Amino acid sequence: MRAIAEDGVAGFTLRDVARRAGVSPAAPYRHFKDKEELLTAVATECMSRLDEEVAAAVAEALPDPLEQFRANGIAYVRFAAANPELFRALTIPGLFELLPPEQRARQQQQEADQRAAVAAAQAAGSISPLPIDEVMLAARSIVHGLAHQIVEGQLGAVDAARATELAVAVTGVIGIGLYPRKSGIPDDVTRRTGAHRRRR
Amino acid sequence: MRAIAEDGVAGFTLRDVARRAGVSPAAPYRHFKDKEELLTAVATECMSRLDEEVAAAVAEALPDPLEQFRANGIAYVRFAAANPELFRALTIPGLFELLPPEQRARQQQQEADQRAAVAAAQAAGSISPLPIDEVMLAARSIVHGLAHQIVEGQLGAVDAARATELAVAVTGVIGIGLYPRKSGIPDDVTRRTGAHRRRR
């Protein structure tokens, strides 16, 4: 993890890891089949941390589904901004199929929970009655896309506060929708819970 | 370009490129400072192709701003699905600062155009009066995030038709918004222009 965080995924070297551990270059092969397997293990760990942070943030959020979605997005984006190299480790090609089954199961469980929450919110009338798959996909896409742009430096330097602002902004947009509304925009979509208010 | 498309960014090797060109391993250094510079040149070319396809699709779309946004997203996502490795070449870390000034200028111009279109649409009442920066960011994020997920294989195999479906779906969601509407959903947001209709 330290090697990745310091030198990035590109500079991640089996020999360097061995050096850090004070062992010979071949030693890692007693524990991992090859470099890819080690990288996958690191990525799995990164994913666990990210999942934890997101889950914690969602647990702390207000019970409102949009507020929870927003908390999810903020935590996700903040993690990316705070640990760009760790986040990048999550985007290594084809990582998904290499994950340990337990991790995949946990993730699917988490997604199923979110899905149930969205369905419940739709039933209660607090989320638009769009196809649930599409809602989930759009939510994941917008948050992931924002995080990716931050990590790639396309949005300039982004600290935690700025990351929060950006996440609030995009979750606000997806909450309201681009198509104009006849009735006004409800307060809780444009306003941030707690101390922050949205600039604008 | 052929080397990238065939072997991917990870398998992209200066020596392989030299081999393909039938020259010695050191020959490329007469034309590019180092591997990074060649990769950047390839990525620039990829970006040009993507920009062209997107611009063409937008030009063909109906004059409605949401329809144009949708056409933009569809073209972007289809490019990613059709040329995953070329698309991945666009995500190499820090590419943004390495681009030739002309390319950056063109891109900024394109963004300014989009921005003006959004502003005009807002003035005309066909896009919600959200802060324009946030609208632009959200639109880019959701499309980029979807493309990225496709390329990383997180959505399974995605052909052109499926890519179109997915792009239609997420642009639909961001068009309508998660927060429920009192008045009904307008047809042109849920329906696809032309032959396709949205499943649901």
Add this chain to the structure above:
DNA sequence: TCCTCATGTAAACGCTGTATACATCATCCT
């Protein structure tokens, strides 16, 4: 006590990016 297995090492292979010194050849200046 001895055997086995997990862990580590040393050395080697072919690959990579890159630097250096040398060759070739078209172009342009006189």
Add this chain to the structure above:
DNA sequence: AGGATGATGTATACAGCGTTTACATGAGGA
């Protein structure tokens, strides 16, 4: 016409990489 020049390519070398192979070592159970 002829020689200097610059662009392009080659040969060779080096260090670093992932990976394999054969060999060492030492702890724990039979």
